[in-house]
Amino acid sequence: MESNDKPRPATPLLDKVTSPAALRQLPDWRLRQLAAELRQDTISSVSRTGGHLGSTLGVIELTVAIHAVFNTPHDKLIWDVGHQAYAHKILTDRRSQMASLRKEGGLSGFTKRSESVYDPFGAAHSSTSISAGLGFAAARAHGAQDVGDVVCVIGDGAMSAGMAYEAINNAGALGHRIFVILNDNEMSISPSVGAITKHLATLCQNVPLVEIDTLLRRGTKLLPEPLRTGMQRTQRAVRELAGTNSLFEHLGFSYFGPVDGHDLEHLLPLLRALRDHATGPVLIHAVTRKGAGYPPAEASDDKHHGVGAFNLVTGAPAAKTEAAPAPTYTKVFGTALIEEAKRDPKVIGITAAMASGTGIAQFAKAFPERSYDVGIAEQHAVTFAAGLAAAGMKPFCAIYSTFLQRAYDQIVHDVALQDLPVRFAIDRAGLVGADGPTHAGAFDIAYLSNLPGFTVMAAADEAELVHMVATAAVHDSGPIAFRYPRGEGTGVALPQAGVPLEIGKGRIVREGRTIALLTLGSRLGEALQAAGQLEARGLSVTVADARFAKPLDKTLIEQLARTHDVLITAEEGAVGGFGSHVLQHLSDKGLLGSRLQVRCMSLPDVFIQHASPRAMYDVACLNAVHIAETALACLEGAQEQYQTPVNLVGAP
Numbered sequence: 107m108e109s110n111d112k113p114r115p116a117t118p119l120l121d122k123v124t125s126p127a128a129l130r131q132l133p134d135w136r137l138r139q140l141a142a143e144l145r146q147d148t149i150s151s152v153s154r155t156g157g158h159l160g161s162t163l164g165v166i167e168l169t170v171a172i173h174a175v176f177n178t179p180h181d182k183l184i185w186d187v188g189h190q191a192y193a194h195k196i197l198t199d200r201r202s203q204m205a206s207l208r209k210e211g212g213l214s215g216f217t218k219r220s221e222s223v224y225d226p227f228g229a230a231h232s233s234t235s236i237s238a239g240l241g242f243a244a245a246r247a248h249g250a251q252d253v254g255d256v257v258c259v260i261g262d263g264a265m266s267a268g269m270a271y272e273a274i275n276n277a278g279a280l281g282h283r284i285f286v287i288l289n290d291n292e293m294s295i296s297p298s299v300g301a302i303t304k305h306l307a308t309l310c311q312n313v314p315l316v317e318i319d320t321l322l323r324r325g326t327k328l329l330p331e332p333l334r335t336g337m338q339r340t341q342r343a344v345r346e347l348a349g350t351n352s353l354f355e356h357l358g359f360s361y362f363g364p365v366d367g368h369d370l371e372h373l374l375p376l377l378r379a380l381r382d383h384a385t386g387p388v389l390i391h392a393v394t395r396k397g398a399g400y401p402p403a404e405a406s407d408d409k410h411h412g413v414g415a416f417n418l419v420t421g422a423p424a425a426k427t428e429a430a431p432a433p434t435y436t437k438v439f440g441t442a443l444i445e446e447a448k449r450d451p452k453v454i455g456i457t458a459a460m461a462s463g464t465g466i467a468q469f470a471k472a473f474p475e476r477s478y479d480v481g482i483a484e485q486h487a488v489t490f491a492a493g494l495a496a497a498g499m500k501p502f503c504a505i506y507s508t509f510l511q512r513a514y515d516q517i518v519h520d521v522a523l524q525d526l527p528v529r530f531a532i533d534r535a536g537l538v539g540a541d542g543p544t545h546a547g548a549f550d551i552a553y554l555s556n557l558p559g560f561t562v563m564a565a566a567d568e569a570e571l572v573h574m575v576a577t578a579a580v581h582d583s584g585p586i587a588f589r590y591p592r593g594e595g596t597g598v599a600l601p602q603a604g605v606p607l608e609i610g611k612g613r614i615v616r617e618g619r620t621i622a623l624l625t626l627g628s629r630l631g632e633a634l635q636a637a638g639q640l641e642a643r644g645l646s647v648t649v650a651d652a653r654f655a656k657p658l659d660k661t662l663i664e665q666l667a668r669t670h671d672v673l674i675t676a677e678e679g680a681v682g683g684f685g686s687h688v689l690q691h692l693s694d695k696g697l698l699g700s701r702l703q704v705r706c707m708s709l710p711d712v713f714i715q716h717a718s719p720r721a722m723y724d725v726a727c728l729n730a731v732h733i734a735e736t737a738l739a740c741l742e743g744a745q746e747q748y749q750t751p752v753n754l755v756g757a758p
């Protein structure tokens with residue numbers, strides 16, 4: 107019998123605690139039991155659904171302590187990224203829905219305003235919590251009624267992003283009362299990197315706050331009266347005793363730490379004291395362990411950052427790992443980049459805290475001195491790459507489509523305007539599944555293809571990806587990007603070596619006469635299936651792979667338009683991308699006449715909620731059946747387009 111089929115762990119106390127208000131009725135000594143049950147419940151639940159386990163396990167005690175001390179939801183608890191909020195979800199009205207986590211129609215894997223009043227601010231991209239929290243604090247100062255205290259929980263990884271410091275800079279100057287809990291587990295998805303990480307480690311070498319506190323209490327009689335009661339003076343004394351000299355203090359925050367983030371006996375009195383006495387911005391440095399309390403997670407390299415369903419006893423994946431039919435696009439990219447780097451010493455790999463997710467970890471094993479993990483710092487990654495390119499290097503900036511959105515001004519101002527040959531390897535293009543709309547790679551085609559001088563490619567399969575890496579490696583005249591989806595490739599044979607593509611040239615994959623399906627990226631497979639379905643109805647179909655969203659293969663587009671009755675474009679990107687450029691070109695050439703029926707199939711103008719990628723593409727009406735039906739409708743002269751069902755569209 108699979109251990110996952112075993113009954114859930116007994117949680118007698120948690121079963122009674124049906125709200126944070128009920129939790130606040132418990133005496134402190136029972137909160138430890140509550141935390142233990144919450145941990146077991148979380149592990150058991152995630153063993154069935156999969157998800158971001160390690161991060162939540164690291165904040166179990168913090169979650170309990172915050173809800174015990176602060177009056178949520180009137181007090182605003184803002185989780186950075188939101189991937190560590192599963193225990194918070196269990197405590198805040200969503201326990202019964204945990205089986206639906208990250209599944210179609212179910213709970214989001216992140217915090218989400220539309221899901222609960224206990225999620226005052228949604229997230230999934232990192233390092234937004236302090237800015238948002240400061241917004242709440244400022245609103246309170248302006249008289250907003252339903253805003254009590256503001257507590258932001260931000261990880262050490264998230265603390266590598268510039269945005270966190272922009273917020274601290276502002277908060278330190280404004281002086282509003284706000285609590286920032288820095289959850290320091292020395293881990294991002296992989297071990298945290300950078301000078302800030304070193305600074306935090308130095309702070310952790312200070313005498314733990316609890317020992318200072320004991321010292322203070324023991325020495326109370328010897329201390330003058332104001333030290334016992336005056337919070338500000340006590341803080342100063344604590345700081346002097348601890349000898350802390352944290353960056354945060356210099357920026358106007360009161361710094362408290364390090365404190366053991368798993369010890370409720372330390373956390374509760376500290377949070378209560380601060381709640382009762384603090385006047386301005388406060389930073390509490392809590393030291394935690396990612397994956398805490400679940401040995402398989404603690405022992406794993408990534409501390410079970412993100413896992414599928416697993417066996418509760420061993421921590422091993424529940425599904426037997428059969429040999430994958432094809433390598434992932436990420437793996438193919440990593441291997442191809444290594445091959446280019448062997449040929450060319452100028453090739454550099456850059457990741458923003460996604461080394462394993464982007465394949466740069468693979469590259470770093472082969473070329474450690476030519477790879478950079480800059481932390482969660484996409485903006486910096488892009489301008490850093492621009493600097494490298496300006497000095498003659500060949501930087502490959504490997505960033506997920508959704509996270510590259512962060513760096514748009516850097517792409518425009520530092521790269522495109524200076525025509526610098528930065529190579530953008532854009533992973534997770536299109537819909538990604540369980541992570542949902544926050545992680546969808548929807549916009550890059552649109553936001554890159556409108557930039558002068560940019561070359562934008564999309565890989566139809568993993569062999570194409572190898573050629574696009576080679577194309578980017580030799581392309582020295584201006585910026586170039588290539589995008590590819592999450593997950594496994596199609597299983598096509600991989601070329602021995604990448605062969606640079608002719609810039610701005612697409613390819614005809616199958617020739618027909620009546621209907622032309624022109625795809626950009628990996629909808630090619632769906633288009634070929636659609637062509638098969640249409641052929642079964644006696645229709646003659648051409649399928650072409652555009653390869654380039656920019657520059658357009660104008661000759662190919664004009665040829666398809668002149669020789670077919672129907673032209674359909676399909677792409678895994680938002681409205682305003684490839685199809686729009688094709689339409690513009692047809693219009694410029696006067697080819698949009700009554701004879702030719704044209705349809706642009708793109709992601710619809712809505713945020714599609716999490717589900718399997720296939721189900722999400724069904725919502726988007728971008729699977730083979732939709733392409734075939736659109737072609738038929740065009741032939742019949744029907745004007746209506748697919749409409750996305752309204753009930754599947756919700757606020758992010």
Ligand SMILES: Cc1ncc(C[n+]2csc(CCOP(=O)(O)OP(=O)(O)O)c2C)c(N)n1
Nearest residue numbers: 161230231232261262263264293294295459
């Ligand atoms: C802007 C952005 N870039 C990258 C990511 C991917 N990402 C999600 S969680 C994470 C690590 C966060 O580390 P930390 O804040 O320390 O939290 P922990 O998982 O250690 O609890 C990263 C890089 C993201 N969510 N947002």
Ligand SMILES: CC(=O)[C@@H](O)[C@H](O)COP(=O)(O)O
Nearest residue numbers: 187189230412463534541592
């Ligand atoms: C929380 C977060 O942003 C990442 O952990 C993300 O979920 C990773 O996604 P992939 O699984 O596609 O790498």
Ligand SMILES: [Mg+2]
Nearest residue numbers: 261262263293
């Ligand atoms: Mg961390």
